[in-house]
Amino acid sequence: MPEHRQALLGGRAEISILTLPPFVWLLVFFLVPVLILAALSFSPAGMTVEVFRTPSLEHYRQSLDPFYLGILLRSIGYAASATLITLLIAFPAAYFIASSPPRRQVWLLFLVFLPLWTNLLVRLYSFKIILGDNGLVNQLLQALSIVGEPLSLIYTPLAVVVGFVYWNLPYMIPPIYAALERMNPSLLEASMDLGASRAQTFRHVIVPASLPGVTTGVILCFVPTLGSFIVPDILGGPESMMVGNVIAAQFGQGLNWPFGSALATLLTLLVTVGVTLYIRYGEPGSTAAREARA
Amino acid sequence: MLALNAISKRYGDVSVVEPLDLVIDEGEFFCILGSSGCGKTTLLRMIAGFDRPTAGRIMLDGVDITDVPPNHRDVNTVFQNYALFPHYRVYDNVAYGLKVRKTPEAEIRDRVAAALELVGLSGFERRMPAQLSGGQQQRVALARALINRPRLLLLDEPLSALDRKTGEQMRQELADLQARSGITFVFVTHNQAEALSMASRVAVMNRGVFEQCSTPFELYQRPQTRFVGDFVGSMNFFQGVVTEVSPDRLGVEVLGQSRIERRGASDLAPGDTVVFGLRPEQLRVSLLAPKDYENGFFGQIERTLFLGEATQLSVRLKSGERIDVKVPNYLMLEDKVMGLEQNEDVWVVWSKGSGVVLHA
Numbered sequence: 001m002p003e004h005r006q007a008l009l010g011g012r013a014e015i016s017i018l019t020l021p022p023f024v025w026l027l028v029f030f031l032v033p034v035l036i037l038a039a040l041s042f043s044p045a046g047m048t049v050e051v052f053r054t055p056s057l058e059h060y061r062q063s064l065d066p067f068y069l070g071i072l073l074r075s076i077g078y079a080a081s082a083t084l085i086t087l088l089i090a091f092p093a094a095y096f097i098a099s100s101p102p103r104r105q106v107w108l109l110f111l112v113f114l115p116l117w118t119n120l121l122v123r124l125y126s127f128k129i130i131l132g133d134n135g136l137v138n139q140l141l142q143a144l145s146i147v148g149e150p151l152s153l154i155y156t157p158l159a160v161v162v163g164f165v166y167w168n169l170p171y172m173i174p175p176i177y178a179a180l181e182r183m184n185p186s187l188l189e190a191s192m193d194l195g196a197s198r199a200q201t202f203r204h205v206i207v208p209a210s211l212p213g214v215t216t217g218v219i220l221c222f223v224p225t226l227g228s229f230i231v232p233d234i235l236g237g238p239e240s241m242m243v244g245n246v247i248a249a250q251f252g253q254g255l256n257w258p259f260g261s262a263l264a265t266l267l268t269l270l271v272t273v274g275v276t277l278y279i280r281y282g283e284p285g286s287t288a289a290r291e292a293r294a
Numbered sequence: 295m296l297a298l299n300a301i302s303k304r305y306g307d308v309s310v311v312e313p314l315d316l317v318i319d320e321g322e323f324f325c326i327l328g329s330s331g332c333g334k335t336t337l338l339r340m341i342a343g344f345d346r347p348t349a350g351r352i353m354l355d356g357v358d359i360t361d362v363p364p365n366h367r368d369v370n371t372v373f374q375n376y377a378l379f380p381h382y383r384v385y386d387n388v389a390y391g392l393k394v395r396k397t398p399e400a401e402i403r404d405r406v407a408a409a410l411e412l413v414g415l416s417g418f419e420r421r422m423p424a425q426l427s428g429g430q431q432q433r434v435a436l437a438r439a440l441i442n443r444p445r446l447l448l449l450d451e452p453l454s455a456l457d458r459k460t461g462e463q464m465r466q467e468l469a470d471l472q473a474r475s476g477i478t479f480v481f482v483t484h485n486q487a488e489a490l491s492m493a494s495r496v497a498v499m500n501r502g503v504f505e506q507c508s509t510p511f512e513l514y515q516r517p518q519t520r521f522v523g524d525f526v527g528s529m530n531f532f533q534g535v536v537t538e539v540s541p542d543r544l545g546v547e548v549l550g551q552s553r554i555e556r557r558g559a560s561d562l563a564p565g566d567t568v569v570f571g572l573r574p575e576q577l578r579v580s581l582l583a584p585k586d587y588e589n590g591f592f593g594q595i596e597r598t599l600f601l602g603e604a605t606q607l608s609v610r611l612k613s614g615e616r617i618d619v620k621v622p623n624y625l626m627l628e629d630k631v632m633g634l635e636q637n638e639d640v641w642v643v644w645s646k647g648s649g650v651v652l653h654a
């Protein structure tokens with residue numbers, strides 16, 4: 001936090017009192033379960049105190065089996081492609097909203113958030129109807145004689161990615177919108193004034209201004225997608241199983257909690273390291289990237 | 295070089311700039327002076343190409359540029375709020391115009407260094423805009439525009455956010471910079487001191503209309519309208535009636551008693567009502583009646599106002615009018631002007647050559 005903002009908020013003591021409740025909340029409901037999970041992952045069998053006497057790395061060895069590594073890689077692939085497509089759709093949408101008159105912005109943002117009013121499960125089932133063999137898309141394609149036989153859309157990797165993009169849009173658009181809305185509009189005029197074309201203005205002014213929002217949006221989409229199990233469960237087939245499905249199965253029918261914990265712990269580590277690296281080096285507006293360029 | 299032909303701007307029913315004509319010559323330092331909301335920025339934005347005029351044409355070097363987009367006009371702007379790119383260092387801000395024109399890297403480096411040197415910011419290349427003071431940001435904005443060597447540089451109140459001392463120093467530097475670069479400047483301001491001290495010509499704008507366009511000296515000494523007289527400097531105004539018109543003399547009767555002789559608008563005829571204007575610093579107070587080369591009113595000191603470099607006396611005339619007199623402080627005795635007390639009776643005196651006669 002920059003010094004001046006800290007000064008505005010008051011001294012350190014005041015900050016710590018104000019941040020105490022959320023801190024306790026995080027401790028109880030996030031850190032404690034994560035630690036229990038981590039401990040459980042070293043248990044030789046079942047949920048016992050054995051873990052403290054004879055900790056075992058067996059479940060980690062099992063996690064690194066090529067079969068599970070393959071699923072992990074596929075999950076990363078799904079999450080990355082879904083996030084990228086979400087970004088490509090969300091950016092123009094956010095730009096459009098940010099350049100609308102203020103009153104219309106409120107309504108457009110309302111529409112963006114509207115899907116969140118309904119349970120995700122219900123919304124995903126509606127995709128079955130839309131993408132099914134006799135679904136809306138196939139009926140339309142057949143009516144227009146674009147295809148003869150119905151395409152198999154549902155239960156494919158495509159359906160999973162479409163589901164993810166749909167799920168993620170309300171989390172990607174708002175941060176990008178917020179970043180663009182904060183941008184001083186006279187920067188665009190300054191850019192044109194200095195001889196830049198529209199495309200150059202987009203690349204050199206609008207994109208850099210949007211980067212903080214893009215970073216937030218990418219993290220908000222990529223991380224939950226990577227660990228998701230509902231979307232592949234409902235829209236995917238057997239070959240689109242993701243790491244989230246494997247973990248869920250260990251806690252469900254598989255009844256192998258220690259193995260599920262090991263997978264979950266690995267995933268958490270992966271996400272933490274990945275996000276840290278992304279914020280530090282990956283994003284073009286990051287401190288490190290700027291230092292490197294200069 | 296720049297010619298505005300009957301250019302105007304309306305937003306719906308509201309007319310912001312009335313049709314106006316203007317010709318600016320090569321190498322001029324042209325000032326547009328007007329109060330807030332009179333349409334200065336709107337006029338500048340039409341020249342830069344951000345707003346389309348409702349009617350009229352804009353010519354640059356004889357070419358009609360009315361429909362040319364801003365990035366293809368050889369015109370650069372220093373914005374009212376500077377509009378520096380917050381995510382770029384000073385170097386990249388200044389280099390922007392050259393980069394988008396695909397200038398070779400080596401040339402960019404040399405020209406950025408030269409531009410920063412010109413505005414006295416060498417060594418600031420790696421700073422971010424947020425790490426600069428207002429005055430420094432203003433210089434970066436100037437360097438960023440000048441580096442493109444435009445035909446025309448537009449400046450929208452660039453000094454208004456600076457403190458008075460820094461602003462005055464920048465006036466000098468801007469005038470020097472303009473003279474050295476030879477680039478034509480169009481400078482917009484609401485500050486008359488800026489306009490008078492830097493400009494080769496000043497246009498006074500009022501509600502979308504040019505009231506007067508002339509050299510600073512003409513503007514101050516021979517305002518053509520009551521608005522200009524009052525807006526540039528300050529002025530005492532009196533109703534008057536023309537009594538006598540001859541090639542070298544104009545007689546005006548003011549306040550029913552005094553006969554004032556003054557050269558002035560020559561298209562007047564005896565009997566016309568006019569406005570007679572006198573600047574506070576053209577007047578002096580005296581205990582003695584005016585000499586024959588002087589005019590005078592008799593009144594009572596109502597109020598004194600210490601201004602620092604001078605003292606302003608408000609004298610209430612017998613007829614009820616009030617007249618402001620500015621007395622330089624070398625006439626101070628203790629803290630009183632010439633030892634004068636409030637409520638004391640004095641003559642307010644001026645030379646017959648002073649004052650302007652304006653159409654009512």
Ligand SMILES: Nc1ncnc2c1ncn2[C@@H]1O[C@H](COP(=O)(O)OP(=O)(O)OP(=O)(O)O)[C@@H](O)[C@H]1O
Binds near residue numbers: 329332334336337
């Ligand atoms: N887009 C617009 N729509 C409607 N009215 C506008 C618009 N832009 C400017 N105006 C009006 O035009 C008038 C002139 O505005 P302009 O910005 O040119 O003033 P200005 O002389 O630059 O003032 P300032 O010294 O405060 O910068 C103002 O009354 C303003 O409200």
Ligand SMILES: [Mg+2]
Binds near residue numbers: 334335336374450
């Ligand atoms: Mg303005």
